[in-house]
Amino acid sequence: MSERELTYGEAVREAIAEEMRRDPRVFLIGEDVAEAGHPFKVLTGLVQEFGTDRIIDTPISEPGYAGIGVGAAMTGMRPIVDVMFGDFITLAMDQIVNQAAKVHYMSGGKLKVPIVFRTTLGATRRSAAQHSQSLHAWVSHIPGLKVALPSSPYEAKGLMKSAIRDDSPVVIFEDKMMYRIKGPVPEGDYLVPFGVAEVKRAGTDVTIVATSSMVQVALGAAAMLDEVGLHAEVIDPRTTFPLDKQTLIDSAKKTSRAIVVDEGYERYGVTAEIAAVIAEGAFYHLDAPVRRIGAMDVPVPFSPVLEDLTVPTEKAVFEVAKALCGKP
Amino acid sequence: MTTTAVIEPRMELEQNLHMYRQMAKIRAFEEQVNELYKSAKMPGLAHLYVGEEGVAVGVCEALRRDDFITSTHRGHGHCLAKGASVNRMFAELLGKEAGYCRGKGGSMHIADPETGNLGANAIVGGSAGIATGAALSAKMRGSGQVAVCFFGDGALGQGLLYEAMNMAALWKLPVVYVCENNLYGEYTPCGETVAGEILARARAFGIHAEGVDGQDVQLVNAVMRRLVERARRGEGPAFVECKTYRYYGHHVGDVNREYRTREEEREWMTQHDPLETLSSRLTAQGLADASVFERIQTDVKAEVDAGVQFALAAAYPEATEIDQHVYA
Numbered sequence: 144m145s146e147r148e149l150t151y152g153e154a155v156r157e158a159i160a161e162e163m164r165r166d167p168r169v170f171l172i173g174e175d176v177a178e179a180g181h182p183f184k185v186l187t188g189l190v191q192e193f194g195t196d197r198i199i200d201t202p203i204s205e206p207g208y209a210g211i212g213v214g215a216a217m218t219g220m221r222p223i224v225d226v227m228f229g230d231f232i233t234l235a236m237d238q239i240v241n242q243a244a245k246v247h248y249m250s251g252g253k254l255k256v257p258i259v260f261r262t263t264l265g266a267t268r269r270s271a272a273q274h275s276q277s278l279h280a281w282v283s284h285i286p287g288l289k290v291a292l293p294s295s296p297y298e299a300k301g302l303m304k305s306a307i308r309d310d311s312p313v314v315i316f317e318d319k320m321m322y323r324i325k326g327p328v329p330e331g332d333y334l335v336p337f338g339v340a341e342v343k344r345a346g347t348d349v350t351i352v353a354t355s356s357m358v359q360v361a362l363g364a365a366a367m368l369d370e371v372g373l374h375a376e377v378i379d380p381r382t383t384f385p386l387d388k389q390t391l392i393d394s395a396k397k398t399s400r401a402i403v404v405d406e407g408y409e410r411y412g413v414t415a416e417i418a419a420v421i422a423e424g425a426f427y428h429l430d431a432p433v434r435r436i437g438a439m440d441v442p443v444p445f446s447p448v449l450e451d452l453t454v455p456t457e458k459a460v461f462e463v464a465k466a467l468c469g470k471p
Numbered sequence: 472m473t474t475t476a477v478i479e480p481r482m483e484l485e486q487n488l489h490m491y492r493q494m495a496k497i498r499a500f501e502e503q504v505n506e507l508y509k510s511a512k513m514p515g516l517a518h519l520y521v522g523e524e525g526v527a528v529g530v531c532e533a534l535r536r537d538d539f540i541t542s543t544h545r546g547h548g549h550c551l552a553k554g555a556s557v558n559r560m561f562a563e564l565l566g567k568e569a570g571y572c573r574g575k576g577g578s579m580h581i582a583d584p585e586t587g588n589l590g591a592n593a594i595v596g597g598s599a600g601i602a603t604g605a606a607l608s609a610k611m612r613g614s615g616q617v618a619v620c621f622f623g624d625g626a627l628g629q630g631l632l633y634e635a636m637n638m639a640a641l642w643k644l645p646v647v648y649v650c651e652n653n654l655y656g657e658y659t660p661c662g663e664t665v666a667g668e669i670l671a672r673a674r675a676f677g678i679h680a681e682g683v684d685g686q687d688v689q690l691v692n693a694v695m696r697r698l699v700e701r702a703r704r705g706e707g708p709a710f711v712e713c714k715t716y717r718y719y720g721h722h723v724g725d726v727n728r729e730y731r732t733r734e735e736e737r738e739w740m741t742q743h744d745p746l747e748t749l750s751s752r753l754t755a756q757g758l759a760d761a762s763v764f765e766r767i768q769t770d771v772k773a774e775v776d777a778g779v780q781f782a783l784a785a786a787y788p789e790a791t792e793i794d795q796h797v798y799a
Contacts, residue, residue: 170611196611201638202634204634206600206631207599207600207634207635208600208638209600210597210604210631210634210635211601211638212600213600213604214598214602214607214608214618217589217601218539218589218605218608220607220608220612237597237631238600241594241597242597246582249576250580250590251570251573251574251575251582251796252796252799253571253582253583254582254584254589254590255799256799289798311799
């Protein structure tokens with residue numbers, strides 16, 4: 144019997160629906176989440192099942208509803224705060240960074256903030272500079288936050304369920320270009336644990352660590368590398384915090400070469416952090432410097448011919464890997 | 472409309488004396504905090520509540536123990552009025568493990584969930600969302616709890632407050648916004664920072680709003696009892712502007728106070744002192760005499776002296792505490 148397939152968006156919705164059925168404290172709040180079912184239609188049908196008391200449309204007030212989510216989480220509820228575009232987390236940053244991330248620590252462990260901020264990342268949707276960024280590095284920087292980056296429908300469901308059940312604040316970034324991608328998703332309950340990287344493809348010559356939208360790019364590059372006789376290992380950390388450092392280091396020790404690919408801006412980014420983790424942990428096993436491939440350090444341009452240049456491609460990863468392995 | 476008419480003192484004498492005791496305790500506590508600062512026994516700074524005691528006590532005496540409050544950087548009075556112990560308050564101010572936050576929060580972050588205190592907040596206006604979210608949570612859980620959001624006139628410049636009030640009005644949430652207008656946002660007179668009428672801002676959202684003399688604890692309490700019960704009945708949020716005055720500067724180190732006159736300070740201290748207002752009224756009504764208030768003063772000074780000794784003798788946290796409670 145073939146495995147059931149869902150789209151990435153359907154997997155997100157199924158995770159939320161299952162958790163809302165399981166736990167009456169879970170609710171979802173944000174812009175256009177009820178009857179509209181979210182602009183990406185990820186939430187279609189939820190309001191019909193759970194009603195407007197638990198699928199709550201808000202005004203366009205990111206700091207306001209983020210803060211309301213924090214207060215509800217501190218007092219016995221488990222909110223999912225829907226921030227439509229990842230770019231908009233900047234508006235809610237005080238509530239995410241200074242409030243949600245700090246309350247447990249500042250209160251000496253007495254208050255908890257079991258909240259999920261669900262938002263998006265990813266360019267090439269022709270949405271220009273304020274709707275296309277991948278800002279997960281911002282929140283990965285903050286002690287007190289966990290950050291999940293599902294790279295397939297399977298992870299989209301399993302990471303969302305783990306996020307909802309976590310007693311700490313979690314920011315989960317969904318790749319908006321992946322909502323219609325299909326993949327196997329088990330029915331019923333399963334969790335993808337935080338802090339456990341997934342080896343997407345085993346290999347011997349080079350390690351490619353890739354996150355979220357870049358996992359498919361890395362797998363495409365690996366297929367191209369096969370053709371020139373190089374076997375890449377592709378690893379998805381799945382969460383930038385907690386980060387499964389050991390799996391990344393072990394792989395780099397094995398292959399002696401590593402590339403990190405992520406759709407966030409390259410400078411001061413997730414690629415830099417993971418490259419440093421590998422360099423520190425596998426230094427004496429490396430035959431080449433760890434390479435970073437992130438989004439270009441420019442505001443995302445509108446024109447398609449320009450926008451496509453800003454995002455790492457299979458070809459780019461292939462070329463870097465080939466050069467790293469000393470192949471002409 | 473400002474509530475200016477004197478409310479007949481219908482409350483029991485016992486309740487009035489309890490409010491006097493609470494105000495006296497806050498004042499004695501804060502005077503002691505200033506001494507700790509001046510004698511270099513307290514790390515960092517503190518924002519003293521002296522002069523504003525009528526607001527915290529009048530408000531909190533209208534609340535149930537399980538009702539929520541969110542507090543501000545000038546929060547010691549709110550915490551004590553809601554039921555915090557002097558010992559653990561001092562311990563927190565001195566960074567000791569016996570403090571409310573195990574010494575990790577300090578003056579501006581005291582939280583005590585057992586008395587419904589969701590925490591002081593060092594981001595001006597930063598708790599407007601949290602208080603409103605606690606009210607949403609209370610409504611969703613059907614708990615009958617009410618949330619009070621304390622903030623100063625300085626927070627009137629923060630957009631979050633208006634986003635939260637908008638949603639509270641739309642959803643008829645059981646929250647009361649208490650604006651402590653002490654005439655200065657940090658070092659700047661509020662006349663330079665607040666345009667238009669303060670109460671009109673709340674009324675624009677359809678929120679019931681009234682002003683009250685914050686130096687008259689009986690008036691504050693009477694207004695709050697009415698508005699809290701109204702909120703508890705499901706009739707929606709309210710906004711109260713309490714006119715008050717901080718006798719000290721913005722914080723303990725602000726000793727020159729170039730931005731206001733000594734005459735103005737003298738006027739508030741001699742003509743509008745909340746303790747004196749209550750004691751002289753009860754005395755004039757023949758309900759108590761000077762010896763009653765002297766006894767209360769002696770009692771609270773003893774409590775404060777014992778509390779500060781407790782805190783000075785208490786242990787600092789172990790170094791192993793440092794990475795505890797980052798995540799729940």
